[in-house]
Amino acid sequence: VRAVARTASANTLLVSLGSHLPLLVLLSAAPRLLDRGALSVGELLGATSYLVSGVAPALRSLVAVLGSWGVQLATVLRRLSRSTPARQDTPGEARGPGGLTRTPRSFDISLTDVSYAYGPEAAPVIDKLSLDIPAGSHLTVVGPSGAGKSTLTTLLAGLAGPAGGRLTLGGVPAAEVDRAWLRRAVTLIPQEAYVFTGTVRDNLRYLCPQARDADLLASATAVGARALVDRLGGLDAPLGLDGPPLSCGERQLVALARAHVSPASIVLLDEACCHLDPAAEERAERAFMERGTTLVVVAHRISSALRAPRVLVLDGDRTAVGTHARLLEKSPLYADLAGHWVSAGIP
Incomplete structure (x- = not known):
């Protein structure tokens, strides 16, 4: 749960930096760009629409997928790292003293x-x-x-x-x-x-x-x-x-x-x-x-x-x-x- 919460926070930050920040920069620079003729009103609307309807959803989906896979991969690797060095057998298959196993003489x-x-x-x-x-x-x-x-x-x-x-x-x-x-x-x-x-x-x-x-x-x-x-x-x-x-x-x-x-x-x-x-x-x-x-x-x-x-x-x-x-x-x-x-x- 903590890993998912951390990933969700990172996802929100990445989406904000990747889509919201460029939009804010564009809108802040728009008056100067329009006054200088470097950008027309139609181009400004097109760029704004592209950032809002194209880049933001795509980035949000990409980050969500990678974040989900990342959490799963990190969890699997962490569990493997915990179990592999400790024992070479499957759960419940720890070796006896000195790594030797024993054969029971009855089925009791x-x-x-x-x-x-x-x-x-x-x-x-x-x-x-x-x-x-x-x-x-x-x-x-x-x-x-x-x-x-x-x-x-x-x-x-x-x-x-x-x-x-x-x-x-x-x-x-x-x-x-x-x-x-x-x-x-x-x-x-x-x-x-x-x-x-x-x-x-x-x-x-x-x-x-x-x-x-x-x-x-x-x-x-x-x-x-x-x-x-x-x-x-x-x-x-x-x-x-x-x-x-x-x-x-x-x-x-x-x-x-x-x-x-x-x-x-x-x-x-x-x-x-x-x-x-x-x-x-x-x-x-x-x-x-x-x-x-x-x-x-x-x-x-x-x-x-x-x-x-x-x-x-x-x-x-x-x-x-x-x-x-x-x-x-x-x-x-x-x-x-x-x-x-x-x-x-x-x-």
């Missing part, structure tokens, strides 16, 4: 007083959250909009590091986990699923390039995407820009099959089934549960919470963890959410 996840905010002056989206997610367990996350559900999955995926507290995978602090291991072990599927230009085979084995066709078809069948694959024309059929348009639900099925065939042992579904019907959503979730995967589901239906042995209710520093029945008793927010889902007819 533990959060102790973890906090995260989207800026130094912003209120924490996640505030002192403590939670254990044992390997192979199933957790559903619920809460109001803006409660930090997607932020939590971002932290668990290692795409950002906590601002406070401790997050460990297999006992290893998240900042010290080997990044190659993390990318193989954890898969995050967002609400807006990605489909790449290429064949169906290319899309399904994106996270597991060595997967056989039989594995791809088995995973597609498990999550309920086999009918879609057959309708498209099989594994050699084109997708993306070269293929037919897909609905949001069809793109989610492709992403779910891609995650299922991957070697990931921790799968994070951030409303990744929101465009599927309840039966298709249940089939996809059960496919990952039967695979023995650690499954964290950001829920948008009460049925997802009912299927999970544990439910996490996120609401700032007022979090609660427990079964569906227990949370109905001890968490007013969860009771309200469940009541809203039921009254709205969301199965």
